[in-house]
Amino acid sequence: MKEKVCLVTGANRGIGKATALGLALRGATVIIHCRNRQLGETAREEIVAKTGNAAIEVMVADLASLEAVRRLAEAVQRRHATLHVLVNNAGLAKRRHTLTEDGFETTFAVNHLAPLLLTNLLLDILKGSAPARIVNLASMVHRWGRISFHDLMGQRHYSMGRAYNQSKLANVLFTYELARRLDGTGVAANCVHPGMVVSDLGREYTGFMGLIANKLWRPFMRSPERGAETVIYLASSPEVAGVTGKYFANRRAVRSSRASHDPALAQRLWEVSERLTGLA
Numbered sequence: 001m002k003e004k005v006c007l008v009t010g011a012n013r014g015i016g017k018a019t020a021l022g023l024a025l026r027g028a029t030v031i032i033h034c035r036n037r038q039l040g041e042t043a044r045e046e047i048v049a050k051t052g053n054a055a056i057e058v059m060v061a062d063l064a065s066l067e068a069v070r071r072l073a074e075a076v077q078r079r080h081a082t083l084h085v086l087v088n089n090a091g092l093a094k095r096r097h098t099l100t101e102d103g104f105e106t107t108f109a110v111n112h113l114a115p116l117l118l119t120n121l122l123l124d125i126l127k128g129s130a131p132a133r134i135v136n137l138a139s140m141v142h143r144w145g146r147i148s149f150h151d152l153m154g155q156r157h158y159s160m161g162r163a164y165n166q167s168k169l170a171n172v173l174f175t176y177e178l179a180r181r182l183d184g185t186g187v188a189a190n191c192v193h194p195g196m197v198v199s200d201l202g203r204e205y206t207g208f209m210g211l212i213a214n215k216l217w218r219p220f221m222r223s224p225e226r227g228a229e230t231v232i233y234l235a236s237s238p239e240v241a242g243v244t245g246k247y248f249a250n251r252r253a254v255r256s257s258r259a260s261h262d263p264a265l266a267q268r269l270w271e272v273s274e275r276l277t278g279l280a
């Protein structure tokens, strides 16, 4: 990965940090995106110390703000002439219904709209750096997700599971539609289920769900390093050069849900998201 420039979002902890570390170990220049400068700098110091790779830099943006996403895309292109890998990793699960400054439900905004906007704003630099790769962090829970066009922002009904599952189905639909649109450009787009990983994703779980997710399941869950393996594989391995439009788990392309393979649904979601993010 020497001479390769990689951007990993949400790279100050969890799977994102493990991914950044893995790419740094392979010699890449890695941009660690985070929303808190101090947490980003701490992660940077740790990665530099563990890998001996000093080509690690921090960029800050709150992905709950479309304006901040735009500034992040600008900053990447101002600092770098090439970008070979974009890992859309940052994500969250919100227990309560909240709206972003743009008026969007936060889970949908951070997990789906932000990576869609960031990716589209970086497409020119990715195409210019081809062969290039985009890796989106989805999840097996996309199987329980539904895109509720009548209530995308959860204003009528909201639950953490419903919002999170919807956003993860959106990640898979986005990946497939993106791969179709990128056909022939030398830019690959794939998505990943990293496994059940011990991380801070369940930090807002409380009560019974908190007990299950943060205590009882823990012994059976993967470390972030193990969760990042397939992400790093898709971002860097020659074995998957040219592979695009796939959903991966455990380093293998596996079949995602039936709904995720509906091209009309993917196109409709793309068009709605384009309007919401101001891309259209």
Ligand SMILES: NC(=O)c1ccc[n+]([C@@H]2O[C@H](COP(=O)([O-])OP(=O)(O)OC[C@H]3O[C@@H](n4cnc5c(N)ncnc54)[C@H](OP(=O)(O)O)[C@@H]3O)[C@@H](O)[C@H]2O)c1
Binding pocket: 009, 010, 011, 012, 013, 014, 015, 016, 034, 035, 036, 039, 061, 062, 063, 064, 088, 089, 090, 091, 092, 110, 137, 138, 139, 140, 193, 194, 195, 196, 197, 198, 199, 200, 201, 202
């Ligand atoms: N853990 C699992 O079992 C699992 C399973 C399937 C899929 N995934 C997916 O894997 C990805 C990484 O999750 P993780 O488990 O590593 O979770 P995590 O430990 O909670 O890390 C999430 C990262 O995203 C960042 N982030 C959250 N909201 C943000 C915002 N508004 N702006 C900028 N950055 C933001 C966090 O920053 P802060 O540190 O500032 O909060 C953190 O760096 C997510 O997309 C998740 O859906 C995880």
